[in-house]
Amino acid sequence: MARYDSLLDACGGTPLVGLPRLSPTVPDGAPPVRLWAKLEDRNPTGSIKDRAALFMVRSAEESGRLRPGDTILEPTSGNTGISLAMVAKLRGYRLVCVMPENVSTERVQLLRMYGAEIIFSPAAGGSNQAVATAKQIAAEHPDWVMLYQYGNEANARAHYETTGPELLHDLPTITHFVAGLGTTGTLMGTGRYLREKVDGIQVVAAEPRYGELVYGLRNIDEGYVPELYDASVLSRRFSVGTRDAVLRTRQLVEVEGIFAGFSTGAILHAALAVAHEAVRDGRRADVAFVVADGGWKYLSTGAYGGTLADAEDALEGQLWA
Amino acid sequence: MAIEVRIPTILRSYTGGAKVVEGSGDTLGDLLADLDSRHGGLRARLVTDAGALHRFVNVYVNDEDVRFLGALDAKLNDGDSVTILPAVAGGAFGFAAAAAIAQHSAAAAAIAGHRAAVAAR
Known part of the structure; x- marks a missing residue:
C-alpha cells in the first residue's frame, strides 16, 4: 500500500533490502550467508523511533493519561524527541525535551522546527548536574506527562506488533536479528516476537561504546539498566567502539549506497561478525539488521570524511548513537 | 602472553590510575581473582557477595558481553582483550x-x- 490517510498512518512498513556486496562470500557448495538491511530511515521523521513514539502516545491516550493540550516531558538524546515532536504536533500536545548539550546541531534544529521546546542538561561528565536538572523539572511540573521510553511497555510493544511481523513476512528464512541497544525497546519487542515464531532465532544486540568522557559516573552504583531490558530475550551482546562504528558506516554507503547514522555502523559491525561466524561454521544465515536512521543529522560532525582517526576524534565526547 | 584488561575511570583508584592492566586465568572468575591479588579491592567492586557479576557492571571479552558467554565462567585465552564498563543506557x-x-x-x-x-x- 502506498496511500495513507495521514503521516502517522505512514509509520512502519519499511523496506528490507539485500546487501549482495557486503554479504560474505561462501565457499563453493556451502550454504548462503546473506545480510539484509531494514531501512528504518524511511519512517516519517527518518528514524526507527517513530514507531515507539506513536505507540507510546496512543497508549497514553487510550489509558486517559494524556489529554488534549497536555504537555509531554521526555529525556532524549535526539531521535525519540524528534519523533515525539512530530506526533505531538499532529495530535495536539506540547513537547518539552531534556537533552544533553553534546548532541549534533541538526537534532536541535529539527526538534525546534517540529515545535518542541528544549531544556539542555550539561554534557558528559556532569551527570550529577543532569540528575539535578531533571529532578527539578519534574518537581516543578507534576502535571506534565512523562512517557518515559526506558520503562514504557508501549515502546517494546511497537516492535512486537510491527517491526517483528514485518521482518518475518519479508524474510521467513531469517536466522539472526541485529539491532542497537539503547532503551532496549527495539530488541525486546522484535526479539520476543521472533523468538515465538522462529526456532533457533539469534537476537543480537550492538551497543555503542563511547569515549571515556561520556561515562561520567562517580561510582558503579550510579549505573542504570532500563526497566524494559530482559537479558533472556538476547542471544548475544556486542560492545562496539567509535572507530568500528565509523568504519562500518562508511563501508555501508561506499559499498551498498546506504547512507546511515553511526549507530547503524555499530549494528552492521555486529551483523558482519555473526555473518562471518556462520560462514566459518558452514551454516546458512539470513542476518537482518536495523538501519536506525540516515546520516543527515550527523554530517556536521565531519566524521564521514578524513581519516578514521580524525573521525574518531570528531566524535569523542559526542553521543553518536 | 597475558590477557589485557581495560579499566574504566571510576575503578582506576584500584589500579594506581592505570587504564590497562594485565592478568591471567582460564575463566573470567580466575582472571578477576588474579587481578585482585595485585589490585586489592577491585574484584569486590565487580562481583557481589553472592558471587555474581554486579548488576551495573558490564564485562566484555573481545567486545562481547560475558553474560552471554557464561559470565564468571566465560573461558579466556591468552591474547584476549577484556573491557570493563559501567552499565549505561542510551x-x-x-x-x-x-x-x-x-x-x-x-x-x-x-x-x-x-x-x-x-x-x-
Missing part, C-alpha cells in the same frame, strides 16, 4: 536523566504499567 544521558526522573509520578505510572504487562505475560 548514552550517558539516558541513565542520568532516567534514573532521576524515575521518581516522577508519570514515570512511576509508566513503569507500573510495564511491570503489569510483564506479569501478565
Whole structure:
C-alpha cells in the first residue's frame, strides 16, 4: 500500500533490502550467508523511533493519561524527541525535551522546527548536574506527562506488533536479528516476537561504546539498566567502539549506497561478525539488521570524511548513537 | 602472553590510575581473582557477595558481553582483550536523566504499567 490517510498512518512498513556486496562470500557448495538491511530511515521523521513514539502516545491516550493540550516531558538524546515532536504536533500536545548539550546541531534544529521546546542538561561528565536538572523539572511540573521510553511497555510493544511481523513476512528464512541497544525497546519487542515464531532465532544486540568522557559516573552504583531490558530475550551482546562504528558506516554507503547514522555502523559491525561466524561454521544465515536512521543529522560532525582517526576524534565526547 | 584488561575511570583508584592492566586465568572468575591479588579491592567492586557479576557492571571479552558467554565462567585465552564498563543506557544521558526522573509520578505510572504487562505475560 502506498496511500495513507495521514503521516502517522505512514509509520512502519519499511523496506528490507539485500546487501549482495557486503554479504560474505561462501565457499563453493556451502550454504548462503546473506545480510539484509531494514531501512528504518524511511519512517516519517527518518528514524526507527517513530514507531515507539506513536505507540507510546496512543497508549497514553487510550489509558486517559494524556489529554488534549497536555504537555509531554521526555529525556532524549535526539531521535525519540524528534519523533515525539512530530506526533505531538499532529495530535495536539506540547513537547518539552531534556537533552544533553553534546548532541549534533541538526537534532536541535529539527526538534525546534517540529515545535518542541528544549531544556539542555550539561554534557558528559556532569551527570550529577543532569540528575539535578531533571529532578527539578519534574518537581516543578507534576502535571506534565512523562512517557518515559526506558520503562514504557508501549515502546517494546511497537516492535512486537510491527517491526517483528514485518521482518518475518519479508524474510521467513531469517536466522539472526541485529539491532542497537539503547532503551532496549527495539530488541525486546522484535526479539520476543521472533523468538515465538522462529526456532533457533539469534537476537543480537550492538551497543555503542563511547569515549571515556561520556561515562561520567562517580561510582558503579550510579549505573542504570532500563526497566524494559530482559537479558533472556538476547542471544548475544556486542560492545562496539567509535572507530568500528565509523568504519562500518562508511563501508555501508561506499559499498551498498546506504547512507546511515553511526549507530547503524555499530549494528552492521555486529551483523558482519555473526555473518562471518556462520560462514566459518558452514551454516546458512539470513542476518537482518536495523538501519536506525540516515546520516543527515550527523554530517556536521565531519566524521564521514578524513581519516578514521580524525573521525574518531570528531566524535569523542559526542553521543553518536 | 597475558590477557589485557581495560579499566574504566571510576575503578582506576584500584589500579594506581592505570587504564590497562594485565592478568591471567582460564575463566573470567580466575582472571578477576588474579587481578585482585595485585589490585586489592577491585574484584569486590565487580562481583557481589553472592558471587555474581554486579548488576551495573558490564564485562566484555573481545567486545562481547560475558553474560552471554557464561559470565564468571566465560573461558579466556591468552591474547584476549577484556573491557570493563559501567552499565549505561542510551548514552550517558539516558541513565542520568532516567534514573532521576524515575521518581516522577508519570514515570512511576509508566513503569507500573510495564511491570503489569510483564506479569501478565
